[in-house]
Amino acid sequence: xxxxxxxxxxxxxxxxxxxxxxxxxxxxxxxxxxxxxxxxxxxxxxxxxxxxxxxxxxxxxxxxxxxxxxxxxxxxxxxxxxxxxxxxxxxxxxxxxxxxxxxxxxxxxxxxxxxxxxxxxxxxxxxxxxxxxxxxxxxxxxxxxxxxxxxxxxxxxxxx
Amino acid sequence: xxxxxxxxxxxxxxxxxxxxxxxxxxxxxxxxxxxxxxxxxxxxxxxxxxxxxxxxxxxxxxxxxxxxxxxxxxxxxxxxxxxxxxxxxxxxxxxxxxxxxxxxxxxxxxxxxxxxxxxxxxxxxxxxxxxxxxxxxxxxxxxxxxxxxxxxxxxxxxxx
DNA sequence: ATAATTGCAAAGTCTTTGCAGTTTG
DNA sequence: CAAACTGCAAAGACTTTGCAATTAT
Numbered sequence: 140x141x142x143x144x145x146x147x148x149x150x151x152x153x154x155x156x157x158x159x160x161x162x163x164x165x166x167x168x169x170x171x172x173x174x175x176x177x178x179x180x181x182x183x184x185x186x187x188x189x190x191x192x193x194x195x196x197x198x199x200x201x202x203x204x205x206x207x208x209x210x211x212x213x214x215x216x217x218x219x220x221x222x223x224x225x226x227x228x229x230x231x232x233x234x235x236x237x238x239x240x241x242x243x244x245x246x247x248x249x250x251x252x253x254x255x256x257x258x259x260x261x262x263x264x265x266x267x268x269x270x271x272x273x274x275x276x277x278x279x280x281x282x283x284x285x286x287x288x289x290x291x292x293x294x295x296x297x298x299x
Numbered sequence: 300x301x302x303x304x305x306x307x308x309x310x311x312x313x314x315x316x317x318x319x320x321x322x323x324x325x326x327x328x329x330x331x332x333x334x335x336x337x338x339x340x341x342x343x344x345x346x347x348x349x350x351x352x353x354x355x356x357x358x359x360x361x362x363x364x365x366x367x368x369x370x371x372x373x374x375x376x377x378x379x380x381x382x383x384x385x386x387x388x389x390x391x392x393x394x395x396x397x398x399x400x401x402x403x404x405x406x407x408x409x410x411x412x413x414x415x416x417x418x419x420x421x422x423x424x425x426x427x428x429x430x431x432x433x434x435x436x437x438x439x440x441x442x443x444x445x446x447x448x449x450x451x452x453x454x455x456x457x458x459x
Numbered sequence: 460a461t462a463a464t465t466g467c468a469a470a471g472t473c474t475t476t477g478c479a480g481t482t483t484g
Numbered sequence: 485c486a487a488a489c490t491g492c493a494a495a496g497a498c499t500t501t502g503c504a505a506t507t508a509t
Contacts, residue, residue: 158463158508180498195466200499202464216379220474220497236425245423252434255415263405264439265396271435274412279424318483318488340473355491360474362489380473380499 144171148211148226155209162198165191170212170226177215177223177235177244217244217273232270238278245278304331308371308386315369322358325351330372330386337375337383337404377404377433392430398438405438 148167149159157163169186170178178186180199187194203224206212213227217237234252236245249270256267308327309319317323329346330338338346340359347354363384366372373387377397394412396405409430416427 156463160464160508162465193466196498197467197500198465214379216376219374219376219382222379222498236419236423236427238425239428245425247419247423251418251422252415255412258411259396259407259434259436262411263396263407264442265398265405265434265436266438266442267396267434267436268399272432274419274425274427275431276419276425276427278426282424282426313484316488320483320489322490353491356473357475357492358490382473 142168142171144226148206151209151211152206155205157205157209161191162187162194163202165194166199166202167206170224177217177225179221179223183224215273234270234272234274236274236276236278238281239275240277240281243278243280247274302328302331304386308366311369311371312366315365317365317369321351322347322354323362325354326359326362327366330384337377337385339381339383343384375433394430394432394434396434396436396438398441399435400437400441403438403440407434 145164145167148171149164152163153159165187166183169183173182173186180196180203183199183203184194184196187199203212203214207214207224211227212224214222214224215235216222217235232249233246234249236247237243238245252267252269252272256269259265259267305324305327308331309324312323313319325347326343329343333342333346340356340363343359343363344354344356347359363372363374367374367384371387372384374382374384375395376382377395392409393406394409396407397403398405412427412429412432416429419425419427
């Protein structure tokens with residue numbers, strides 16, 4: 140119950156001039172627990188409230204904003220109406236492959252778009268920002284049984 | 300004042316079993332007028348209301364939804380909190396290059412990601428959906444004078 | 460102590476929905 | 485005429501903001 144990952148994030152917070160509060164620790168704990176998950180602000184509120192009923196929305200947003208400024212957390216707009224957040228592990232940037240069927244998010248290597256970046260720069264004079272892309276498509280699992288009409292677990296991973 | 304592009308879209312609406320109303324004509328006219336612009340629902344409301352003060356939000360959303368179903372219009376989530384819509388010209392799909400500095404949107408050829416699609420399919424078993432990507436970066440104009448602190452015209456194109 | 464942070468409540472933006480009246484084909 | 489569509493009003497999801505009370509350093 141003294142997860143090094145949690146402490147690492149909290150340390151960065153303090154280094155950045157921030158203060159260490161109960162609420163912040165719980166937010167970070169929730170994010171570390173749900174590791175490679177992509178949580179919405181609402182997901183985090185729900186989780187933290189289980190232990191701390193007074194925990195409030197505004198705190199999540201303010202804290203996530205701080206953490207994002209410090210580069211510890213990354214906000215990603217996967218779908219309309221739902222910004223998800225995840226921890227940035229070290230310098231490990233990555234792109235997101237979002238399955239439009241089941242909502243699964245695959246984290247793809249940051250050099251995936253290197254070749255494309257060159258191409259785009261040459262053709263459009265556009266400097267592609269690394270590791271910021273969300274690519275839509277269909278994951279392998281969904282692709283295999285795409286003729287069946289099973290109950291799509293849409294939003295897998297962060298729907299309540 | 301009988302723009303063939305407008306008629307073309309309205310024809311498709313009718314073919315799809317839809318009805319031709321004053322509101323719908325005006326919505327389409329607004330979109331054609333702002334051609335390669337990417338308009339938010341709010342932008343459209345604002346434009347149409349100038350001629351037709353009773354025009355209502357809900358109508359835009361319902362109409363855009365229909366048009367999107369018919370494949371005539373495409374909704375794109377460029378930034379958090381702002382779904383933009385644009386007409387789909389024929390079979391001309393494209394990706395979006397969004398400048399994070401000035402908000403300009405460049406429409407990139409749909410085959411831009413072909414090579415990437417192969418790569419992603421092989422590495423992650425993920426079937427990339429064509430022409431659905433929004434790539435972030437910096438456009439050439441912004442890139443050139445990036446040391447100066449000029450008033451960034453952020454949101455260019457669809458901010459009121 | 461004092462500056463940061465929180466809970467709370469209120470508001471803001473964007474979007475959706477139900478319904479009764481109106482209009483289209 | 486019947487079905488489709490509209491305006492309106494109300495509500496819903498997500499996020500932001502002001503403020504007074506609380507808490508970390």
